[in-house]
Amino acid sequence: MKNFFLPLILLIALGSLAKFYWAKPELEVISVLPCADINQFCGNEIFTVQLAEAPQVMKPLHLNLHMNRAEAVQSVHVDFAMQLMDMGLNRYRLIQSNQTSDWHAEVTLPICVQGRSDWNLLVEIEAGGKVQRFQLPFSAKANLAN
Numbered sequence: 303m304k305n306f307f308l309p310l311i312l313l314i315a316l317g318s319l320a321k322f323y324w325a326k327p328e329l330e331v332i333s334v335l336p337c338a339d340i341n342q343f344c345g346n347e348i349f350t351v352q353l354a355e356a357p358q359v360m361k362p363l364h365l366n367l368h369m370n371r372a373e374a375v376q377s378v379h380v381d382f383a384m385q386l387m388d389m390g391l392n393r394y395r396l397i398q399s400n401q402t403s404d405w406h407a408e409v410t411l412p413i414c415v416q417g418r419s420d421w422n423l424l425v426e427i428e429a430g431g432k433v434q435r436f437q438l439p440f441s442a443k444a445n446l447a448n
Contacts, residue, residue: 332424332435340423340440347371348434351380351425357442359413367396369403373429378405381424384414411442419443 337344340353348371354364369375378396383389389412396405411421423438 332437334437334439337423337438337440340438343368344438344440345370346436349425349427349436351423351438357411357421357440359411359419359442361410363409363411365394365396365407365409367405367425369405369427372403375405375427375429377428379426380407380409381426382409382411383422383424384418384420385422387414387416387418389414 333346335344335346340351341356343350343352345351349367349369351365351367354366355361357363365380367378367380375398378398380394380396382392392409392412394407394409396407398405419441421440421442423440425436425438427434427436
């Protein structure tokens with residue numbers, strides 16, 4: 303009887319670990335926001351974001367984000383991705399400017415081996431114990447000449 307319980311306990315433990323390992327945390331649905339020109343202000347009633355320079359791959363860019371609401375923000379992160387293409391980890395943590403509503407980071411877009419320039423800026427804002435995620439599609443120069 304003892305020999306029966308040990309494998310059963312091990313099987314249950316392994317099943318629980320597998321469920322924990324493969325379970326994905328639930329995040330709020332991403333809101334897609336139109337962005338005609340990322341060098342101008344893009345965003346919504348919560349935030350506006352802007353790249354100080356015209357986006358080019360493999361060139362440092364200054365990203366500025368302004369919170370339009372006066373709420374306590376714990377953190378702001380941005381990721382760069384492409385549709386249906388794994389570009390690796392391109393995640394940046396923005397730094398708050400002296401307790402103001404402005405957040406900034408220096409970011410770099412990786413090069414796409416297919417020469418694509420259709421990027422998505424993913425903005426993740428943690429405020430009030432809640433995480434909100436937004437996606438802003440934009441284009442970048444694919445050449446490295448300038």
